[in-house]
Amino acid sequence: MDRYSLILENIKKHINLTEEEERYLISLLKPISIKRKEWLLEAGEICKYSYFVTSGCLRGYTIDTNGFEHVLSFAPKNWWIADMYSLISQKPGTVYIQALESTEVQALSKTAQERLYIEVPAFERFFRIITENSLVSFQQRLLDNLSLPAEERYQNFCKRYHGLTDILPAKQVASYIGVTPEFLSKMKHKLLYTNR
Amino acid sequence: MDRYSLILENIKKHINLTEEEERYLISLLKPISIKRKEWLLEAGEICKYSYFVTSGCLRGYTIDTNGFEHVLSFAPKNWWIADMYSLISQKPGTVYIQALESTEVQALSKTAQERLYIEVPAFERFFRIITENSLVSFQQRLLDNLSLPAEERYQNFCKRYHGLTDILPAKQVASYIGVTPEFLSKMKHKLLYTNR
DNA sequence: TACGTTTCTTAACCTACATTAAGTATAAAG
DNA sequence: CTTTATACTTAATGTAGGTTAAGAAACGTA
Numbered sequence: 482m483d484r485y486s487l488i489l490e491n492i493k494k495h496i497n498l499t500e501e502e503e504r505y506l507i508s509l510l511k512p513i514s515i516k517r518k519e520w521l522l523e524a525g526e527i528c529k530y531s532y533f534v535t536s537g538c539l540r541g542y543t544i545d546t547n548g549f550e551h552v553l554s555f556a557p558k559n560w561w562i563a564d565m566y567s568l569i570s571q572k573p574g575t576v577y578i579q580a581l582e583s584t585e586v587q588a589l590s591k592t593a594q595e596r597l598y599i600e601v602p603a604f605e606r607f608f609r610i611i612t613e614n615s616l617v618s619f620q621q622r623l624l625d626n627l628s629l630p631a632e633e634r635y636q637n638f639c640k641r642y643h644g645l646t647d648i649l650p651a652k653q654v655a656s657y658i659g660v661t662p663e664f665l666s667k668m669k670h671k672l673l674y675t676n677r
Numbered sequence: 678m679d680r681y682s683l684i685l686e687n688i689k690k691h692i693n694l695t696e697e698e699e700r701y702l703i704s705l706l707k708p709i710s711i712k713r714k715e716w717l718l719e720a721g722e723i724c725k726y727s728y729f730v731t732s733g734c735l736r737g738y739t740i741d742t743n744g745f746e747h748v749l750s751f752a753p754k755n756w757w758i759a760d761m762y763s764l765i766s767q768k769p770g771t772v773y774i775q776a777l778e779s780t781e782v783q784a785l786s787k788t789a790q791e792r793l794y795i796e797v798p799a800f801e802r803f804f805r806i807i808t809e810n811s812l813v814s815f816q817q818r819l820l821d822n823l824s825l826p827a828e829e830r831y832q833n834f835c836k837r838y839h840g841l842t843d844i845l846p847a848k849q850v851a852s853y854i855g856v857t858p859e860f861l862s863k864m865k866h867k868l869l870y871t872n873r
Numbered sequence: 874t875a876c877g878t879t880t881c882t883t884a885a886c887c888t889a890c891a892t893t894a895a896g897t898a899t900a901a902a903g
Numbered sequence: 904c905t906t907t908a909t910a911c912t913t914a915a916t917g918t919a920g921g922t923t924a925a926g927a928a929a930c931g932t933a
């Protein structure tokens with residue numbers, strides 16, 4: 482039962498659950514382990530799960546028509562991830578979800594999630610709230626991309642995802658903030674020698 | 678009662694309402710009219726309403742540290758708009774919501790919205806769904822900004838917001854897709870003479 | 874119907890960031 | 904521990920899109 486405490490605490494930050502509701506949720510979860518570089522989802526597939534990361538780290542990314550990858554989101558421990566477009570439309574998506582290291586998730590299927598909305602309406606609230614939060618951060622990220630030079634986007638990233646910057650390959654950070662690895666390397670050099 | 682049909686139809690696309698629930702919703706709405714160039718919300722204020730546009734058109738935008746405006750979203754007839762960050766945190770926001778022409782909205786206050794979640798749980802579902810849809814389109818827009826040249830972003834915009842392109846000042850479109858008015862003008866010239 | 878303001882266009886010049894390429898460091902996997 | 908792939912750095916060169924400026928068109932207000 483302890484392997485569920487992380488997800489339960491995550492949910493109980495926003496809603497209250499009775500023990501029975503907790504047990505019901507747990508009965509719907511499906512634990513999945515994947516190794517570094519393996520995928521939970523690939524472009525072209527229909528996303529059938531919301532994933533909650535209990536250990537390790539995932540990345541969601543797309544590949545554009547020129548073959549370049551773009552990181553949509555990182556999902557370290559305690560984060561949710563899915564291809565939202567595909568999950569809600571149940572059409573083939575464009576997102577890859579890949580493990581950056583050995584990772585364990587609890588998968589909640591779309592059908593289980595819908596059952597949950599009906600049986601335990603508080604979950605409707607929970608997912609509304611985390612979707613709202615996600616929307617706010619994507620809006621802010623878009624505005625950052627429209628208004629800030631790459632150097633500030635990098636510094637913001639380091640602050641906001643503090644522990645992550647050390648774990649992630651710089652390449653992935655570059656892709657997230659929207660620059661090439663070469664240019665990120667140049668920025669890091671500059672930041673190192675011009676301030677302090 | 679007919680002035681409410683647009684918002685009721687909008688909501689009934691996603692959930693069912695009894696006549697009593699409809700009446701309850703209507704009792705919570707506050708109609709507001711504003712004229713071209715007036716604001717419903719300014720940066721620094723706390724956003725207290727979700728706005729549903731019944732006629733006219735609004736834009737949500739921010740002003741960066743260099744004084745440049747960036748359009749976050751347009752809200753023509755039948756769209757919802759708010760400063761989501763400020764609305765959910767009830768802290769001062771960064772978004773201006775301004776009328777591009779004479780506009781009428783139905784305003785639903787944050788407190789009314791929360792009451793609605795409790796009295797009529799289906800509204801929790803409704804706002805979950807529209808927030809999910811909004812999230813998907815912001816994710817796509819971010820990816821477009823990361824992966825597509827300005828010319829394709831402009832063409833996508835023209836397709837996706839078809840009627841809007843004719844109504845909006847080109848300046849606003851430029852701000853939305855993330856280029857200067859000068860560069861948009863250059864692109865339009867090019868598109869006009871190179872194809873067809 | 875005219876005036877002032879805002880928007881649009883054109884063009885010369887500029888810069889942040891991309892591309893290419895080649896070498897070096899790091900780390901995964903046998 | 905070695906091997907091999909992957910990630911990182913540096914530097915030269917290229918380009919999409921920004922900046923500045925100034926005139927032309929369109930539009931809102933009277």
